[in-house]
Amino acid sequence: MFEALLNRPVNMMLQKLRDSQQTDGAQLEGEPSMVKSFGQDQEAVIAASSGVAICDRTHWGLLELKGADRLSFLHNQSTNDLKALKVGQGCDTVILTSTARTIDLVSAYVTEDSILLLVSPSRREQLLQWFDRYIFFGDKVECCDLTHTLATFSLLGPESQALLEKWGLALPTELHQHQTVTVEDITLRIAVGSGLSTPGYTLLVSYEQAAELWQMCRQAGAVPMGTQAWEQLRVQQGRPSPDAELTEDYNPLEAGLWHAISLDKGCYIGQETIARLNTYNGVKQQLWGIQLEESAEPGASLLLEDRKVGILTSQVQTADGYLGLGYIKTKAGGAGLKVQIGEATGTVVAVPCLTRAIPTSE
Template sequence: MIQSLREVQQQQGARFEEDSTVPIDFGNDVDAIAAARDGVVVCDRTRWGRLQLSGVDRQTFLHNQSTNDLKALKPGQGCDTIFVTSTARTIDLATAYVLEDAVLIMVSPSRRHQLIQWLERYIFFGDKVELKDLTAETALFSLMGVQSSALLEKLGVDAMKTQPYGNHCMVEIANHPVRVAVGNGLGLEGYTLIVETDHAAAVWDAIAQAGAVPMGDLAWEQLRIEQGRPMPDAELTEDYNAVEASLWQAISINKGCYIGQETIARLDTYKGVKQQIWGIRFDTVATPGTVITVNEEKVGVLTSLTETAQGIFGLGYIRTKAGGAGLKVQVGTSQGELVEVPFLQRSREGL
């Protein structure tokens, strides 16, 4: 039960907000951030949505509703894919795992209900597709850090370190079945774990006892900004398209027709990307939503901000013609400099 998981986490120092289903912190954010880079952390991401598509048309259906080549995947494989509007405006960046008899989709917390309605709208009479929300039946954990594989081996799980992103399989942790997938939603080494709620507390405790540092949601948010993962209601909105969001790793240009395909193909053909996401190092705190300027000329907008041990760091959309890494910008009274971030893929070359 999720309540049992909460009790285990509270014993480890977890703090919950009144309406939060996952710990916001464990009183150890600085140590957890360091361990995510040099050791291993475990983060509870159960508030993210888990949707399941079943039926013989499931893979073709999802292939036609999102940006990546889902039909090319075999059971045991997975990938990131983007749900977009007909004009390629971003709805959500999701991760799809192909099972023997279903496809499991991990979606952002704020987009779960919207995507359920979105997908149901496109399931027509005669389509052999069934959609089920598994969010309440499962828990979702992320392992992050260079010691993630070593921790899994300590728990008796064969390392998947050399396997491609999205590959997944069923294993046993603490004598309970767990689906383990390569990748954790950030540009860090690690894994995604999906487990039934009845076993979540035992699996979490086993991972922590094996040496993973527990991490709360606030520290995960800091990492996601530093890594450059765009999120709905910040970088992923109807103001920006999927190419501007620099998510080429989740886009197939040759897969054929899908919602938003014509716009993405046109942007690729004519190199029509007017703006892209960049990381920004600041000297002082700025406010998301504030205009970014160069020599008093508007060049973009700040979308996210976090305070780190190394200083203030943000994400923002910058006009392509204004420049890239190294560009000096201003946001209000704050001075900043554009830097690359590891999660983003600015072009499809090399994919």
């Protein structure tokens, strides 16, 4: 629906959004630029829990699969049951290596003529190459990169629905359901789900109209959020991230991504390993939240009675202290376990984004 904008200069369209955000105090970093902070991270975090915040996720990757075989192709390339989806539906799914190591957790949205894939910022190029490798002669599939065509925003918080309903919208209700709407001449796609466990919506809009949509959300009361506050929420809620929790050292069952896996579908890349792990209770380590007494560096060992039982993968500072994510051996225990990290003590805690099936035996 945004084909006419494909040839517009990327920097010009992005700059219009950045100029608008800088009036809100945006602190930019990287190239292409992303918003690190608006100078009020704690206010944004509070808004996400009790009001509504808007987070710019335009630096995330947005890919599109087109062609008659697109649904079966993605079904065979990832963990969830894509063939069960109808137009207007979506799901989270995981892209794996042949040995079931995690490449990325992606959100898939099925449209009338394509599948849109929202992918992690650091995995866009890798996934473009990955899909290209598995599109064989005769496959009616094409993978396109829409990252510099559509901007991505997340509305987070219990007041997100009320904000959108002010615009007279009849909203989808099920997680990942989505629809295209027009509000004051702005055309956008609204999908249920904020990307975290916090209630909310994901908004896709052309770069050309992104600044106008951003300001509409701000004028309706959404508090601006940058990547720094998003990272705090990500760790607090336990969404695993590439290069931290999602690496080729871990599989998606260990990463708590059971909700993104169908155990009943047919073959896909990595399926044999996943089936074996599930059948034989082979999940030897699991991702947990860890409440820390003081700051610790990701990569630090987690010790139980001087014995290594895991590793810290992420850490943030919150209003209530330091919180991390880390993998812990299943046989060592789970929520409530006390672990040592250097001179500090950490307490293992459950976090809402992670789903798990605890093995009953070794």
